[in-house]
Amino acid sequence: MIKILAVDDEEPFRRLLKRELARKGFFVETASGANEAFALVKENAYDVILLDIVMPGVDGISFMKKLKGDPVAPAIIVLTGKATVETAVEAMKNGAYDYLTKPCKLEELAVVINRAFEYGKLAMKSSLLQQELVRKESSARFVYKSRQMDSIIAYIKKVAPTDSPVFIHGESGTGKELAANIVWRNSKRRALPLIALNCATLSENLMESELFGHERGAFTDAYRTKNGIVEVADKGTLFLDEIGEMPLKLQAKLLRFLDSGEFRRVGGEKNLSVDVRVIAASNRDLTALIKEGGFREDLFYRLNVFSVTMPPLRERPEDIEELAIYFLDKYSRKFAKPAGRLEKAALQALVNYKWPGNVRELENIMERAIILSDTGVIDKRELLIPEHAHSDGYQPSLEEMEKDYILRVLGASGGNQSKTSQILGIDRKTLYLKLRKYGVEV
Numbered sequence: 001m002i003k004i005l006a007v008d009d010e011e012p013f014r015r016l017l018k019r020e021l022a023r024k025g026f027f028v029e030t031a032s033g034a035n036e037a038f039a040l041v042k043e044n045a046y047d048v049i050l051l052d053i054v055m056p057g058v059d060g061i062s063f064m065k066k067l068k069g070d071p072v073a074p075a076i077i078v079l080t081g082k083a084t085v086e087t088a089v090e091a092m093k094n095g096a097y098d099y100l101t102k103p104c105k106l107e108e109l110a111v112v113i114n115r116a117f118e119y120g121k122l123a124m125k126s127s128l129l130q131q132e133l134v135r136k137e138s139s140a141r142f143v144y145k146s147r148q149m150d151s152i153i154a155y156i157k158k159v160a161p162t163d164s165p166v167f168i169h170g171e172s173g174t175g176k177e178l179a180a181n182i183v184w185r186n187s188k189r190r191a192l193p194l195i196a197l198n199c200a201t202l203s204e205n206l207m208e209s210e211l212f213g214h215e216r217g218a219f220t221d222a223y224r225t226k227n228g229i230v231e232v233a234d235k236g237t238l239f240l241d242e243i244g245e246m247p248l249k250l251q252a253k254l255l256r257f258l259d260s261g262e263f264r265r266v267g268g269e270k271n272l273s274v275d276v277r278v279i280a281a282s283n284r285d286l287t288a289l290i291k292e293g294g295f296r297e298d299l300f301y302r303l304n305v306f307s308v309t310m311p312p313l314r315e316r317p318e319d320i321e322e323l324a325i326y327f328l329d330k331y332s333r334k335f336a337k338p339a340g341r342l343e344k345a346a347l348q349a350l351v352n353y354k355w356p357g358n359v360r361e362l363e364n365i366m367e368r369a370i371i372l373s374d375t376g377v378i379d380k381r382e383l384l385i386p387e388h389a390h391s392d393g394y395q396p397s398l399e400e401m402e403k404d405y406i407l408r409v410l411g412a413s414g415g416n417q418s419k420t421s422q423i424l425g426i427d428r429k430t431l432y433l434k435l436r437k438y439g440v441e442v
């Protein structure tokens with residue numbers, strides 16, 4: 001039976017969909033908004049999502065963006081009342097399978113659902129491959145100037161051609177994923193894709209069946225046999241991201257697999273065997289996690305044959321200018337803006353800042369600065385570095401930070417609310433509600 005999740009904020013429409021599609025033999029669950037839907041998608045293996053675009057809170061497009069990187073996300077059919085060419089384009093660009101306008105004929109909807117289902121079956125493997133193509137194409141430059149990074153890169157290039165596991169540790173945003181890419185690109189397995197699994201985004205059961213696959217009938221939703229990504233990655237490289245989040249039970253199975261190259265699909269009785277090279281990454285301190293009993297020591301040693309630590313940006317200030325200019329260049333090109341230039345005072349502010357979000361935060365700040373600057377010249381005004389972060393001691397509340405930040409973006413965009421909400425990544429209504437909450441006259 002095809003399993004559908006219908007996401008719409010209007011209760012009568014959800015009820016109608018559920019009833020009519022059930023009559024046609026589909027299994028339907030519903031969600032009243034994007035957050036509820038996201039929680040359901042994490043826990044259930046849907047084949048197709050019917051998605052409304054205009055919803056209060058998180059809208060359909062943002063929901064799709066959140067699912068986009070997930071190679072096993074269900075096929076999405078957008079159902080919306082307000083059909084404009086822009087929304088259609090936006091939806092398709094973000095990976096929608098098809099697009100229908102409300103009200104739509106039930107017959108037509110059923111046909112599209114069946115097609116989306118067939119498409120989804122094919123898409124899983126190819127999207128895994130595509131995901132890899134994106135990585136390969138992007139082959140983002142690794143930018144640095146510090147001697148520290150220089151020796152780390154040299155080390156990575158030295159261990160890459162061996163077939164041994166590599167463990168990459170570092171704070172969030174320090175470039176662990178990029179480092180994993182460098183290992184893969186310099187390895188003997190680079191002709192085959194780098195297949196990634198993010199252990200932080202899946203529930204335990206789904207993670208196991210993603211990793212090792214399942215046999216048909218292994219559990220209620222297992223309508224067909226599915227290959228695990230260890231099979232997809234055979235002869236190639238597997239990147240286990242956020243490995244610290246892997247549940248203990250699965251850690252035991254992973255260890256067995258790494259020791260023997262053998263595994264069983266969920267519900268399977270045969271031992272299967274593949275040959276993969278594993279790269280793992282985590283921003284958590286696994287040694288501490290081991291002490292707390294949250295991570296297996298034997299698995300850690302198995303993964304940590306070669307160990308790479310990505311230093312936080314504040315410990316390598318020499319890299320800041322190089323990276324800032326690189327991102328300035330990247331985003332002025334992307335937004336077709338005049339070539340960016342960094343004012344002295346702005347650079348000074350960047351060097352003084354402590355960078356809790358590391359390189360990712362620097363990249364975001366430069367991207368926004370380019371959007372905000374009309375001339376390409378970046379001064380302190382466009383940087384929007386949180387002021388509180390400069391002064392030690394005082395710890396503002398999340399709300400204070402948010403208010404402060406919203407007002408800065410609003411100021412820097414000349415009071416333009418739609419530009420502001422775009423930069424903040426929230427919709428205009430949310431922005432409006434927040435401004436009202438903070439007592440800001442609009």
Ligand SMILES: Nc1ncnc2c1ncn2[C@@H]1O[C@H](COP(=O)(O)OP(=O)(O)OP(=O)(O)O)[C@@H](O)[C@H]1O
Nearest residue numbers: 141142143171172173174175176177178283359360
């Ligand atoms: N040295 C670098 N040169 C160019 N870009 C970089 C560099 N380091 C990081 N980046 C960019 O910063 C962003 C964050 O990097 P990445 O995703 O590799 O970090 P991460 O350590 O995996 O973070 P997280 O722990 O949050 O997953 C990416 O867009 C990446 O391309």
Ligand SMILES: [Mg+2]
Nearest residue numbers: 176177241281
């Ligand atoms: Mg990462």
